[in-house]
Amino acid sequence: MPDMIGNVVVVGGGTAGMEAAGQLAKAGLSVTLIEKENDLGGHLKEWYHLFPDRRPGDEVLNYLKNQIIHDNIKLLTGNSVGGFQKKGNDFILNTSNGEVIKADAVLLTTGFDLFKSERKEEYGYGIYDNVISSADLEMMFREKELRLKNGEKPGKIGIVHCVGSRDEKVGNIYCSKLCCVTAVKQAIELKETLRDCKVFCFYMDMRMGGALYEEMYRDAQEKYGIGFIRGKVSEVGINISNKLIIKVEDTLAGRPLKMELDMLVLMAGMEMSAGGTKLAEAGKLKTGENRFFAPADNHLGSNQSNIKGLFYAGTCTAPMNVTETISHARGAVADIINYLKNNEK
């Protein structure tokens, strides 16, 4: 490959940003990777195990960390991009630390924000003890501290799918796609951690579309005896023994159902990140009805934006899993290389 000349700024140091930065550097480009937090890794560092094979999240994280150890990569952590200008074919980016960076191409990998579960007021997150989010549970797994607020082991656990997804009330009509499989993965891990506990998933549709997901679902039923009840939890309350009381319709029985639980896990969905939204507004970048960046072409240009030389990768365009994010980042790298090589600029 002939030597590439060019400086690419990658905004966001999560899975997509790290993978893309590494690949771009290997291709000979000089890369500036900007991450708003002090640590790289984005949401990936919160995961205990990934699906479908329940490989430790740290394995992938370590791979990504190694990826970006490269002379061509300049790291700017604790720093973010508030806006950019395009002058001719050059991008001028201003960072929150006051730096001005010139770039030949820009890749946005600003990722997603986890839906804030307290916005579903009826579930009492932040009000009732032991109503936790999927991210909280993942953290409990990581820290090997699976306990109720009072220190006891939970005996009966409910998992609510679609929290903040497919829900007009919170402004998100789209499906976050990964909560179903996360629910199944976490249900299995709950059973593995606490052999005697009972686990119930409350779902509207089981969207197990990824490779080996349906197989996990089957395992959850066959090997782990996890209960699946079709109905969206309507309300969570509390009784005098501090047990959670949930109300749901068992839609397949056509009757309301009431259940007492020790712990309730809310499968929080994915939303366009606040940082991404700010950039979209500042840079006049097109967004979809779901508020994520709208790619230039759904089939042939999922890494391209409405501005030439500015690209997207990962969950800033739509909910996707780690596998898809890495592929998407590699796709962006190919698009950027083509853009620079063909001297389109």
Next chain:
Amino acid sequence: MYKFGFSLTKARVINYESNDRSIVDFILEREPSLNLCIECGGCSATCTTGNYTNFSLREIHILLKRGENEQVRDKIKQCMLCGKCSLVCPRGVNTRNVVFLAKQAFQKFTGHAV
């Protein structure tokens, strides 16, 4: 009722905690494939009885799992044990055996043959 012209009504809510799931536990121990049901309704669609009555094997599965035994006991008599349901089940649940075992369980736990 007599005095007021109306009376308290029994709640239809499935109260998971107060329901008795000994019947379904008995079945699951002997026929764990019941756990694999995904409520697709294939069994009900092909069911000989279901085509002529409101009998639904899919619903029976749900009611058993929730411990709504009274309702199942009344309904399950209608099954003719033809076994067509087992042929169509995409998850390989031995649906016919589930019915068999349910009948056995009712006999064992309630002393009433069904």
Next chain:
Amino acid sequence: MENYIDLLKQDIRFEEGLNACMNCGVCTAICPAAEFYDYDPRKIIDSVQTGDNEEIEKLLKSETIWYCGECMSCKTRCPRGNTPAFVIMSLRTLSQKLGFFTESEKGRQQFAIKRTVGENIFKYGYCVATYAVRPEMHLEQGPIWEYILNNTYDVYERLGGQINELGAGPLRRIPEDAKEELKKIFEVTGATEFFNTIEEHSKKKASEMGLQFSNEGIDNEYFIEVYTANSGKHTT
């Protein structure tokens, strides 16, 4: 056969109440009616959204559309922004306009509501007023109610009441000109016609059922029948 969906769409509550249902059941989960009747608002919404004319006609003649208590709790939660209770209200209105309401025991009760609450509005200017709550029809109000009715003036005087007097205050007499305005509003907005439709179909049904019917008041066999009849088949 008329196209019921088109008729329903003329009701803004229907337009507002039904976007698209995904059968999640949050409405039924907390519905006070689903708890004590064989009732599932989710299923009603699902069958209405198919737009099947025969299905809708069945609903318009059914018991099930009369089980809702209009507490509107379903509106708070629906993730698709539907209001099942608004859809029910539009079905009930249409059922009465088309005269289908007399086909069901619960539907026929509209006559009782018209003859009580409906008449109170014209007579007193109130939907409910102390003197219109007859203890023999309301045994649940208990001995205190009988007492209050036996001592109405003294009780209300002590509590600031203006019973049957003109001027501000609780249970004040509504001036005749105000009642006249209410009546005109009812005429202009179609409520009078709606009342007449309820009356007309009820009268027809009474004769079908062989029950004595009178053109006003509640002391007739048909009123007593619809006010008290309960087949006991509304819940399992």
Next chain:
Amino acid sequence: MENEGKKRIWSEYQKEIADDHYFYVRSCIRQSFFPGSEQFFLNFLRNDLGKDVFENPSHTTCTGIGYHGDIVPLSTIMTVVARHFALMKESGYKNIAISCVTSFGIYTELIETWKHFPDELEKTREYLYKATGREFDIPENMAHSSDIIYKFRNEIAARSKNLLVNKKTGEPLIVVEHIGCHYSKMFPKYGVGGAEFPRVLSGMIEAWGGEVVDYPERRHCCGFGFRQYLVQANRGYSLSNTAKKFSSMKPYKPDFVITNCPGCNMFMDKWQYTIKEMEGTTYGVDDESIPVLTYEEVAGLVLGYNPWDLGLQFHMVQSEPLLKKMGIEFDKENKYKTKDGRQMPIPQNLINA
């Protein structure tokens, strides 16, 4: 943890409540069953706080019970409400104070409907003009009367003669709050604190020294159900829903229930009697029943009003056990006296008597 989460929700549902110059519209049910509550509300605002509250004697029912009983069409109730707005305009007021929760819900529903369907607003203007020659403006500020008591809860606390505290033990009284469904379930932004954790009553209780309990059926309807109560054959629905609520609150041993909806208040009072008659079941401690009070009655007790001028003696469930806990000295003799001091007959077979 609990309070922080609730505070965050409450901060999101802060509605503006006018400070003065209210146009008051009465409630069919409150004035029939709890006339003393409406009287207290007016006296307190006018005499204690020096506020201007105007009642136009020409206002009528909003027809809300007829509307939710499905005999009054939507355009009719829109026009009846528009007439109230016209009376308000003619009287020179811009802030409406609504006594009834059904009415309050109707007002919010209609105003929101007019926003979505402006044609309906125009149609309503035409109907009203045609029927009455009147014209109207939509109120600038709309409050339920419980919103207004909530707004002045700290003023009430500052003037309190009695607190919601067990005088003997010094412990706060345990209170169950019940919010009428139509207060904020349809449009959470119209209610103080929204729909899931409404603040309007719990704010009063805490300001006056009591402790509010959360229980599994807190958000469940009282069971009124309009046609489900209006027609005798349906009352099992209404009764059963109330029974469900009471069984759910029973373990907390509440000292009383406070409501902001007159219908709920009446049902939760009367159905306790009915259930006791039918089944022998009671929900208070020591086989007593739980007094159910309007927020006006509670505010009145806190301010030291004579309980018999508030009308507590005309509930089915009597409040003496509560008055004793609060250490309120009441005059037994005065309970069933007329305004001018004549002795009335003593009602028999009341509960907790």
